[in-house]
Amino acid sequence: DTAVSQTPKYLVTQMGNDKSIKCEQNLGHDTMYWYKQDSKKFLKIMFSYNNKELIINETVPNRFSPKSPDKAHLNLHINSLELGDSAVYFCASSQTGWEAFFGQGTRLTVV
Amino acid sequence: DAKTTQPTSMDCAEGRAANLPCNHSTISGNEYVYWYRQIHSQGPQYIIHGLKNNETNEMASLIITEDRKSSTLILPHATLRDTAVYYCIVSPSYNQGGKLIFGQGTELSVKP
Numbered sequence: 234d235t236a237v238s239q240t241p242k243y244l245v246t247q248m249g250n251d252k253s254i255k256c257e258q259n260l261g262h263d264t265m266y267w268y269k270q271d272s273k274k275f276l277k278i279m280f281s282y283n284n285k286e287l288i289i290n291e292t293v294p295n296r297f298s299p300k301s302p303d304k305a306h307l308n309l310h311i312n313s314l315e316l317g318d319s320a321v322y323f324c325a326s327s328q329t330g331w332e333a334f335f336g337q338g339t340r341l342t343v344v
Numbered sequence: 345d346a347k348t349t350q351p352t353s354m355d356c357a358e359g360r361a362a363n364l365p366c367n368h369s370t371i372s373g374n375e376y377v378y379w380y381r382q383i384h385s386q387g388p389q390y391i392i393h394g395l396k397n398n399e400t401n402e403m404a405s406l407i408i409t410e411d412r413k414s415s416t417l418i419l420p421h422a423t424l425r426d427t428a429v430y431y432c433i434v435s436p437s438y439n440q441g442g443k444l445i446f447g448q449g450t451e452l453s454v455k456p
Contacts, residue, residue, distance in 0.1 A: 237387075266444075274429070276388065276446035289443055323387050331378065331437065333444060335387030 236260050239324050239336040246314055247344055254309045254339045256324030264288070265307035266333065267299060268323040276323070282307050314343045348432045353451040356426075362419040364450050366432030369413045374436045377408060378444065379417045381428040388431070388446070391417065422454045 237258045246252050258265060266289075267279040280299045281289035287299070296312045311318060321340050327333040349367040356362040368377065379391040392399055392406045394415070399406045405418040419426055429449040 268446075275448070276382075276431075278443055278445065281443065325387070329437070331376065331393050332390040333380075333388075335389070337387050338385075 235336075236334045237324055237326055237336040239322075239339050241339060242337065243340050243342075245342045245344065248314055248316060250314050251310070251312045252314060252341070253311070254322055254324075254341070256307050256309070256336060258305055258324075258326040258334070260326055260328070260334060261305075262326040262328045262334075263304060264327050265301065266325040266327075267307065267309050268325065268335075270321045270323060270338070272320070280307075280309075311341075314341075316343050319343045348434055348447055350430075350432050350448065350450045352448065353453070355453050355455055356419075356422045358424060358454055358456050359421055362417075362422040362426065362452060362454070364417040364419075364430050364432075364452065365414065366417070367414045368432070368434045371412050371434050372436075375434045376437060377406065377412075377415050378433040378435065379404070379406065380431045380433065380444070380446070381426075382431070382449070383425075383428040391430075422452075424454050424456065426452065427454045428452060 240255045264283045266281045268276050270276045279293050282301045285301045298310045301307045319342050321338045323338045324336040325333045376395050378393040380388045382388045394406045408415045429451050431446050431449040
């Protein structure tokens with residue numbers, strides 16, 4: 234069983250569209266994250282949720298909105314997509330904060 | 345958060361030990377040293393972490409200097425599958441407001 238799974242793995246969409254990326258973890262962890270990896274390969278934290286509560290909200294445009302329906306899920310909604318949003322988005326989870334498990338990533342391409 | 349400095353790239357012969365250095369001269373007393381790696385096209389993978397003492401697990405060993413200003417990740421017998429970008433991160437534990445902030449990392453190439 235995959236510990237942290239993201240869907241879809243690839244997402245190609247046009248500018249201006251609204252899209253969602255789903256993330257689920259079956260590890261029973263309390264904390265989930267979203268990271269963005271741009272074309273220069275830098276990994277930046279976007280959001281962190283602990284028990285469905287937003288803990289970390291880095292400087293991310295309001296077009297990005299995380300939603301946590303329950304402890305095992307953290308979805309990422311992106312409105313009015315822009316070319317600069319093209320990146321690989323990683324979901325992760327952890328219990329203690331030391332050992333985070335990452336998903337395989339969602340490659341988003343905005344055309 | 346304290347910053348880390350790592351070499352941009354390193355090579356290692358297959359079967360030999362890979363020693364990856366990391367400088368973190370401004371590390372605070374409550375900050376841990378974490379190591380992650382990212383194999384091409386995959387999500388980052390946790391390797392090991394430590395506070396003051398040297399640590400070892402099935403993947404690697406972590407050597408932290410006594411003054412805690414630098415550390416070395418050791419892969420004892422590198423294989424081709426260890427080719428990846430290795431990230432050294434310093435941060436307080438999560439319950440102290442820590443978060444994983446990834447830097448540039450070291451691109452390790454293990455060669456046959």
